[in-house]
Amino acid sequence: MNYIVLVKQVPDIKNIPEEAWDWEKGILKRGLLDNVCNDMDKQAIAFAVSMRQALQGQIVSLSMGPPFADAVLKYALSVGADTGVLLTDRKLGGADTAATAFPLAAAIRKIEKDIFKGDRNYIIISGMQSVDGDTAQVPPQVAEDLGVAHIAYATSFNIDKNNCLYIKRIIRGGTQIVSPVTYPCMITITNWTLHPNATFERTRWANSQRLLHWSAADVTKDESRIGLSGSRTTVFKVFSPKDVSSRKCIFESDLAKLAGLLKEAYLSKSKSTGQETAKVAYQLPAGKNPTYPGEVWVFAEQEDSVISQASYELLGKACELAAQVNAKVGAVLVGQNSLKQSRSLISYGADKVYIITGDRLNDFQPVPYSRVVCELLDKYKPQILLFSATPLGKELAPRVAYRAGSGLTADCTALDIFDYKKGSQDYTAILKQTRPALGGNIMASIITQNSRVQMSTVRPGVMQAIKPDESRTGEIIKYEPALTEADFALKIISSEEIPAASELKDAAIVVAGGGGCRTREGFLNCIPALADALGKLLGEEAMVGATRVAVERGFIDRSHQVGQTGQTVKPKLYVAVGISGAVQHVSGMQNSGIILAINKDPNASIFRTADFGIVGDFENLVPRLIKVLNS
């Protein structure tokens, strides 16, 4: 078995110097950032090296970038790859994911021909997503171009005595074991191991190796599919997500009053959810027609015959958008027995429900699903198609978009209809897609171009579903595609449901303790209890957090660490107990909704970042506060 590992050189977003931001021009001066190998791609190389121990073969590392991106290929060589190929050409610059996937796929074909000598027994391995674009679109789109299946979010593999490969991957609600039926196939990797360390010896060897440099012309003759002209989306604005409001701390020593203030502040914050703000409704300018005609569609997901909440949110947004362009709302559903679900979709806003049926379509597989959704697109020609940015949506949408020759914007947090005019481009009533990028460090506004349909994946939990109206009526359209055995290139072996482990970053309330808790007993006696009390009072899940100091002193394990070297959290309420407020910690929680600080030092810097504060020793205050909250 041979391997092609896709690696990408990205800016080091963990170390962005202040002077690299130019907010006036709305750009990030990339030249001022260090370049590193994308973390997930390091995971991918490690996966390939690990696989190769069992299934021997060559590992070719492939990257697309400017000449100095050689460094990531040298890294790949130093930790186990045999050969490095850099696709480098000015003409490839300025590409979006589609215009990146196309030349990469072409390069893979060339590797198959020139290096593997036509042997199609190989696996393409890639990191799940890159930290700069954050879209996770390129690997599935490369797979779509090559016409092969992909297995996303792999965490481990197993090879049986017949040399059969089994891949374990993450799905919503658990894990799944999948086996490729045909090769080549693509696997995308998520965090599964520690980054490999290179030996001096292998680093020196890697340094002496000649890398292959291929230009655009070496791999393809079709220049219309590369670079700016091959891109189907454009970023037209970049802005800072920072909420520059500086907090003024209100000190309240009366615990009962404090509890009251907290509850009030919390409830009012809860009313404004997500990043959607009320906007003036769009009006179609007189005498102009929308650039994209057709219906506004959503792809609805179902789990055990129940439509997901995220799909209802999508419908809610679709209704709002459709109203502004005088279009109908359609929902696409794949699978059997969907009559009940169709009724549900209609009551949540769909005017039409398109059901795609077929024997083998109950379980999601990327190749057949993207094929059938595309056939539907070709037939009915909607103007917009929205997917939820769920694990499934993030795998399916890129393939559908690529196959349909349309642009796709991932993980949108805002969608609007607007007119766009710049230079020779003049669009009416198109979709403005806004999303975070660079690890959340910037927000980007994007439009679709050169496409038949405008597609986006939407972050769950941001949009609002409408109130379901049972009395609504709608049309149900059935579609039964013709599929063959060859379309099902993956075998699903088993699925396992894992009860969702609460993630610190999803918690609505976080109570964190720091060095000021002094001892492990002090920490464990007070912090979880306070979290429980607040959670009960406010009716939400509350989790325990900790500073690096607390973790290193053994108060609690590292999975609870918040800060520069821990997790970044944005709960509605963050309580900092015995935390000094050093910038290394604050950078991990400063965007929380409401911050309460408890510290015995009145000059602690945490009070500069807090909305409410009490000065006093936590061992005295926390138990009393818990009593007040419980009453």
Add this chain to the structure above:
Amino acid sequence: MDELKKIDVLFIGAGPASLAGAIKLKQLLNQRGINRSVVVIEKAEKIGQHHLSGAVFDAGVLDELLPGWQNNGEDKFIAKLLASRIIKDELYFLKGRSMAFRIPDFVIPANMHNKNAYAVSISELVNWLAEIAVKLGVEIYTGFAAKEIVVEDNRVRGVKLGDKGLDKERRPLSNYVPGEVIKAEVTVLGEGSAGLLAEGVVKQFKLDAKRNPQIYSMGVKEIIKLPEKNAFGANRVAHFLGFPFPSDVYGAGSIYSMRDNLVAVALVMALDWRYADLNPQRELQIFKSHSMIKNFLEGGEVVAYGAKTFPEGGYYSVPRLVADGVMIVGDAAGLTNAKKRKGLHYAIKSGIAAGEAVFQAIEKQDFSAQSLKKYHDILNESFVMKELYASRNYRQIFSRTGRLGYYLGAPLSFFQSWIPDRLSTKPDHECMQRIQLKRQSASGVDSVDRLTAVSLSGTTHREDEPSHVALCEASQSEICNKYFGCHPCTSFCPAEVYKFEDGKPILSPSNCLHCQTCRLKCPQQLIKWEVPEGGDGPRYKIM
């Protein structure tokens, strides 16, 4: 594959001395068509990240290494360098928080003038030198920390690298890589100030017989971004004596213009200070609160921070620098001029000398101390040893003047060359006394607290790696508290690595800036500092 670990000439540390040496050596080898492997290893993740200096640079030394370098106007670094020629050079004495007196030029000895030198960032200088070196065929590998010297038959054979991928209890993780042994015919140690391998070699081969122990200064530095029209201006350096230091602390502040309205603000102080609670980072904030300094830095924002030590023993502290199979260059050799506060051009010259000596050794196939001694011959003939000799007792006078400090030291220093013999010095860690400065906390809009400063250094260490600092016999640290009234390490570490809670030490090794002030200054010598995992440490960009 073992062949890959056998090298002809190995340089430790990608600093100006090592890089100049590697460049010179490759120039000579290439000229004669001789092919030998010249490898430089550097513990930082990227070149320049662990480098910090002032720096006022006598660029003339580059004429020898890279003739005609000024004419390469297209090179971005050279253009930046040439644009930073120093035109205004001032020395001030600051008294109290608001008074300042300019010390006229004619009082200052000529060799301490800085005009026609260039203000340079050492991080950028080494990046530039590294590019040149690679083009000549030098191999440079970053992220590799040399942990031990390998000695066989009383001869240095190479180095052993540090392990990677150990957990806090030193157990191997899944990505464990044991430190490899790299063999070399000659190992050139360019580790910089307080280099551990150099110290080890000096001790093992008794190279410091009849020499003074090395003494050091440490500096804390901030890079500040000033508004467009600022009071300091461009092409200017200013040094400041006096405030905030009492007269018996040998130190000075400085502001150097860099480009793009950036200034380098630094406070350097000799490690023989007596005060148990002296906190260098806080002293820098106090320095910035002086009205003259405040005026210069009006509207500025601190964008970077760092700290480093710097050897100051001068001529009588430089040991013999060669032994069988090994040489020492640059700051690691103590080749710095305390009077002029300069060392960059000496480092480069020592590198050039080392390159020439190694080339000779390669031609003779003789890497013994006798053969490598050529390095000393070249240095002795050069401005390096001549200037060091000329200022040989300068620094030592100040350590003799006790409480009168520079009031006595300054006038006496004019006569330093009259002293016939070497003035001995005490090691820095023996100088601390039961006296405190008892500063008020430096507050004020412009002052930066220590932890925020640490975050501006970009320092990163894998948090579950074994701690590279250790407090041996931690119970002894109570003695410090009882005797000095405080724990000095909580003050003198510029990165707040050391803290005490209820008498127990709490270490934050991930804050470390690798300056090594701690092991040099700890009064009971309880602190052990080892080189951490390769790739870890500060991330200086324009220091």
